[in-house]
Amino acid sequence: MSIYVKNGILHVSGAQDKLRQKGQEKPDFLSNYTMLDIETTGLSPYRDRITELGAVKVRNNQIVDQYTNLVKFPKNNKVPAFITKLNGITEEQIVNEGIPAEQAIKEFREFIGDDPIIGYNVNFDLNFLYDLSQKYNLPVLNNDYVDVLRLARAYYPRERHNRLIDCMQRAGIAQVEQHHGLADSLDTIKVYNDFNKHFTEELLEAARSRIKNFDLTGDELDYYQLGFRNPVQNKDIVLSGHIHMDQNEANKMIGNMGGTVDDGVLATTNYLIMGDHDFFRKDNEDLNTARDLIKNGAKIKRLSESFFLGMLDDWARS
Template sequence: MSIYVKNGVLHVSGVQDKIRGKGQEWPDFISDYTMLDIETTGLNPYRDHVTEMGAVKVRNNKIVDEFSQLVVYPRSNHVPSFITKLNGITEELLLKEGKPVKEVMTAFRSFIGDDIIIGYNVNFDLNFLYDLTQKFHLPELNNDYVDVLRLARVYYPKQHNRLLDCIQRAGIAQVEQHHGLDDSLDTKKVYDDFHQHFKPELLEKAQGKLKNFDLLQDELETWELGFRNPVNNKKIAFAPEVEIDAAEAAQMVNNMNGIAQTGVKADTDYLIMSDDGFFSKSNAEALKAKEFNRAGSKIKRLSESYFLNTLDEWARS
């Protein structure tokens, strides 16, 4: 058994199938790729949904094709007001101009094909898109990718590095459109600007930022873990029925500056449950957690898949 991060990807023996099988990130400058961006109703692919998909296909550094489509779902198409304020997308607009999500995702997956994917903070987009390909039994979205945000962090160290910041610094635009195709076009301009100005040592530094850790060896230093560490100072208990090896999971949590507990307690932060047990109304550990919460505790129950994918997000950050 083993739990480790290799080139920014989490590997956990016995439960790898619970982690999104996304491709490998590799910071580089290439000439043939698909640049993409999506708009969503929120940040969580488990409860939020895609409202728009946009992309450009690039060959020899030139745009040869474009994709842009609003998305409509068979049930709820509610768009929070803060999202509408950001990009102008409303439920009414989706119902009027959107196409069914299965149809759009099928076309979008075909548009991407086998290309290397590029985007800004592209892991966010890939989570939503990967889940949709799984839902509709499309070819797995395991394409390798380049995250322009990682390039920005080494080019503009110790600065805010939103897409907006980059397009303003490069004189590309003063505002971010927050629409799939428009943001794909702006991100390509940022990527091209970096390509023109990056020195070899900067690219090497970006590549060196990919995480490589054995999570069952010595405790990691704070600087190694980074500020996105999801278990930092969290007291975490694993329900008996989880598929991950409990002893190794506990060691991993402790090595990542968390606190592994034996059984749920009043001060537990996260109770990790099996994917099936998460929905059980008779799970013993869940019942204990509810009792503690009634008495004032704030225990959050997380499914094993959710927890592992959260760790994978940290590994890829």
């Protein structure tokens, strides 16, 4: 098998270097770790920015150090209004109080060191931190991690929502979430410690069992295995240009995940997946067709192979 998920990590023969080489999720209760949380201008590490970094270092279940800083970028520090409404962070604050992004990520990466990382829905944070670390040629952020959201889903299996604020309110920790890196890190420690008091081995095993392990190019997968976060379900997809994935394996994977591979771009196409270096070529027939259809109202998303594989890896880790 050449495209598969093992211990929550996507593996793609021929294209593994296009994926972030992050660590492995290992649900557990640790006494030594770094808890972290970041604030950003949006959900995508490709187009959005970190606005604030927060982390807490724990040794023998005791807080021994903290880190917090606003992050200032060289050209653009605008903050969407809805983000400012959420956490109060403004462009003016970042410009006046923030430290340069290069300095901030270097300090933050050094603060984390080789620690296991813990956070809430922490894969989101890791994507931003990984990319910014790579931008400034820092050590690869491949620390193993614990996602407290995974523990929450095991502890509250019948709840529709398991946000940090939900867990805080259920445990009587707090009624509001601060949406600031350091404050949320401290609150997540409280939730993590509360789970530690109440978890059984059966609950911990339930959390571990939800980490994905399966071959994406073997037999067709059931919907319950794929989950509702599957980014390929019911999508019409075209692969075009110089793709590093094996075409036949990619077609099989997409079909197994509930999607359809088309030979050419149509008005009904959802994703046009292109080789990373084909994105701006004028001689790609699929891309030109997509541009024309988009002008006429088609909802076609043009994605690079790296971006598409990143989507799949995020799903594999969810």
